[in-house]
Amino acid sequence: MNALSINPVDAARKWNAELKLAKREDEKFIERGDKIVKRYRDDRAGWATSGKRFNILWSNIQTMIPALYGKTPRAEVARRWKDSDPVGRTASVILERCLQYEIDHYGDFDSSIRLAITDRLLPGRGVTWVRFEEKEQAMPTDASPGIEGGEAQITPMAYKYECTPVDYVFWKDFRYSPARSWDEVTWVARRVYMSRSEGIKRFGEDFKQVPLVHEPIGLDELQKNGVESEDLDDMKKAEVWEIWCKTSKMVYWVAQGHSKTLDIKDDPLGLDNFWPCPKPLFATQTTDTLVPVADFSLYKDQAEEIDMLTNRIGMLVEAVKVVGVYDANQPSVQRMLSEGANNTLIPVDTWAAFAEKGGLKGVVDFLPLESVLQALAQCYNAREQAKQVVYEITGLSDIIRGASMASETATAQQIKSQYASLRLRRLQTEVALFSSEILRTKAQIMCDFYSPRTLYEMSGIGGTQDAQYAEQAIMLLKSEPSRGFRIEVAADSLVEMDESTEKQNRLEFLTSVGTFMERVLPVAQQVPELAPLMGEMLMFGVRAFKGGRSMEAAFDSALAKLNEPKPPAEPQPDPEQMKMQAMTQVEQTKAQIEQAKLQTQGQIEQAKLQASLQIEQFKAGQAQNLEIMRQQAETERAEMKARIDAETKITIAQMTAQAAEKPAVSVQIEGENHLQKVGDEVKMMADQAANILSDQQNNISTLTFG
Structure with missing residues (x-):
């Protein structure tokens, strides 16, 4: 049987009858629940007693709610068997982070559980409903050069928006097949109020024929006051029942007062338990019926x-x-x-x-x-x-x-x-199981319907040490039933935990690990063969701590390096043999030292001899250079003397010629001046030659004795 083969008229008639039968069984429960809610709200209308009252119901409920639900639960996804499984550990981290992101980012999870607990404590039945949403949304990307108007145009990119909202179901809007236990229930249903526009958007134009039977309180007074009928119609809503039948594995949508089903679908989620809702939080029950009895009715x-x-x-x-x-x-x-x-x-x-x-x-x-x-x-x-x-x-x-x-x-x-x-712990366990079942439903929807990219980006696994296992881990999450064999989903304690308790748990972990390592490290150093066993014992303890899961990858990496095979150690030689080898090495060292000493002395003598030969050769070369320079000086002196004699003779001749024209005294003075000038030049040249010879001799002496 599939959705296309079902007659909408027959299906609507069948399910309207089923809903009426379930309503008849819940009539007393609903009537009693209304009175209890009024009593809790201190609504005096409808109560026989009057005057002053002591609202002990309100006091008890306000005491029980924080005892049952002290804080928003955190998702816990762990390996089922706590063994060495890096892929399973990475898959657990990915799924846990995705669940925790939706818990923190959306407020529906926390609010729906709180309202369900309130319904459990007042009328006696608390219900939540999990659904899957997938929308195409446009996400702007980087601006690209535009043409129109000369401005940059932003190119939108379509992407899938995936989430699993948790809806609170009002205790009157939930029905199920009459049964004695939850395992015998064959169908569950919830009522949703939809306006005309919402119904047409969801079910199409056929929804225009659905009567709007739900009218808000006070609508008659507005009509008497002259409010237009069109505005009043917008306030009216239709009652649509969403029915999940476990027998046929189908989902039906039926509207009250409408002769046909609005929609029929095959199992849309494929959940393990089929229901999109966990088992409701029931108050006191007996084995003959599922209809609960509120706690207030008992006192x-x-x-x-x-x-x-x-x-x-x-x-x-x-x-x-x-x-x-x-x-x-x-x-x-x-x-x-x-x-x-x-x-x-x-x-x-x-x-x-x-x-x-x-x-x-x-x-x-x-x-x-x-x-x-x-x-x-x-x-x-x-x-x-x-x-x-x-x-x-x-x-x-x-x-x-x-x-x-x-x-x-x-x-x-x-x-x-x-x-x-004792009794409080039972209620706390029921609430914890209720929350865990919601998380398991959300986790299965995430694994089956979320894209790998969404799981990767939502979890941020790429920034952890387990990024290398991300692809295999996502494949594990997508595989069914393998993921159920290796990982499990639960919720942590719902009792309020302060920061001091969290710090104490972390200190306990650090103290335990530190004490263990302090005791086993000396043993592992003395007996390296026990190191792998010590490592497994350490990981056995680390996996037991909730806070140790984030450090487990670091411990695995450190133990892997520690267990890498090392080169075999060389055998220890005989002490006597080592002594003989040491003495032989000492004698060889002494002989090498003596040989090096002799070689050094020979090199020194040879260096001295070479230095003496070089000095003698230098002295001979300098003496030869000095002789050449002396000869050159003598030659220059003789040439200078001849030049001076020639110039003197010329000067004397000139002076003799002038003497005939000038007085004798002037001629004599000029001659004396000229002779004085020539004498000074000769003296100066002689001094220069003497200085040159002196410098040459000093250089020779320096090179010889320096």
């Missing part, structure tokens, strides 16, 4: 007794006041009570008659309050006893409520807490 009589006592206490408190009677002939008595103030005297006209009657005692008498006060005290005691009975019925001890006697010992308080937590 309703005691709550009414407390209300009666509270109302009576209020009346007695109003009666505790000063009232009485007085003699009408003495109006001053009335003035004393109405006008009297501190240090004020009221005059009396007939004092003698007033005193004769006994004064105030004779003219006034007050209502006695002793009996009223005694009755008030008894009412207070009776109410406290009635409250204790309620606490015994509900299991709320004074430890849970934060009250205790100073005289009680710590052991007595601990015993109370343990006994009180």
Whole structure:
């Protein structure tokens, strides 16, 4: 059987009948639940009692909610067998991060669980519903050069938006097939209210024929006040039932008052348990029916007794006041009570008659309050006893409520807490299983319908040490049923945990690991063969700690390097042989030192001889150069002398020729000056030649003896 082969009219008729049968079985439950909700909200309409009341229901619910759901649960995905499986570990990290991202990013998970717990504690049934959404959305990419207007145009890129919302289902909007246990249920349904536009968008034009049977409260008054009918129609909604049939593995959508089904689909999610909702949070149940009995119904009589006592206490408190009677002939008595103030005297006209009657005692008498006060005290005691009975019925001890006697010992308080937590622990377990089942449903939808890219980017696994296993891990998540054999999904404790507890858990982990390594490292160094065993023992302990999972990859890497095969160690030689080898090496070293010493001395002598030969050769070369320079100097001196003699003769001849024209004294003076000048030049040239010879000799001496 498939969706196309089913007659929409027949299917609608069948499911409308099933829904009516389920509604008939829930009638008493719904009626009782409405009263309990009104009692919790302190709505006085519809209750027989009036006057003052003690809302113990509100007090108990406000005490139980934080005890059952102290904080938003965190997803826990771990390897089923806690063994060495890097691919399974990476798959667990990917799935856990994706679940935690949606828990943190969307508020539907937390709010739906809180509302379901409230319904569990009040009417007695809490329900949530998981669904899958996939939308095509445009994501802008980098700006590309545009043509129009000369501005850059942003090119949108379509991508899939995938998520698994968790919807809260109102306790009246949930129905199921009549059964004795949840395992016998064959179908579940939830009611959704849809406007005309929403229905047409979801089911098409056929939804125009669906009657809008749900009208909000106060619509009649708006119509009387002259609101247009079109506006009133927009406020009306249709009741659409989404029915999941486990027998046929199909989903049906039926609208109340419509003769045909709106839609029929084969199993759209393919979940292991088929239902898109976990088992509801039920209150007290028996084995003959699934219809729960609210907790308040079990102590309703005691709550009414407390209300009666509270109302009576209020009346007695109003009666505790000063009232009485007085003699009408003495109006001053009335003035004393109405006008009297501190240090004020009221005059009396007939004092003698007033005193004769006994004064105030004779003219006034007050209502006695002793009996009223005694009755008030008894009412207070009776109410406290009635409250204790309620606490015994509900299991709320004074430890849970934060009250205790100073005289009680710590052991007595601990015993109370343990006994009180027996029933509370059962409720906490139910809520934890409820949350875990929601997470398992979300996880299966993620694995089956999310794209690998979405899983990779949402988890951020690329920035971890396990990035190398990401592809294999995603393949494992996509494979069914292999992933169920290797990983499991759960929720952590829902009880409030403060930061000090978290720090204590981490310190406990570090202390345990540090103590273990401190003890086994010396053993592993002495006996390297035990190192692999010590490593497995360490990982056995690390995997047991929740905080150790994030460090497990680092531990695996360190142990892998530690267990790498090392080259075999060389055998230890014989001590005597080592001694002989050492002595032989010493003798060889001495001989090498002596040989090196002789070679060094020979090299030194040879260097000295070569230096002496080089000095002698240099001296001979310098002497030869000096002789050449001396000869050159002598030659230059002779040439200079000849030049000077020639110039002198020329000068003398010139002077002789001039002598005939000038006086003798002038000629003599000029001759003497000229001879003086020539003599100075000759002296200067001689000094230069002497300096050159002296410098040459100094250079020779320096090279010879330096």
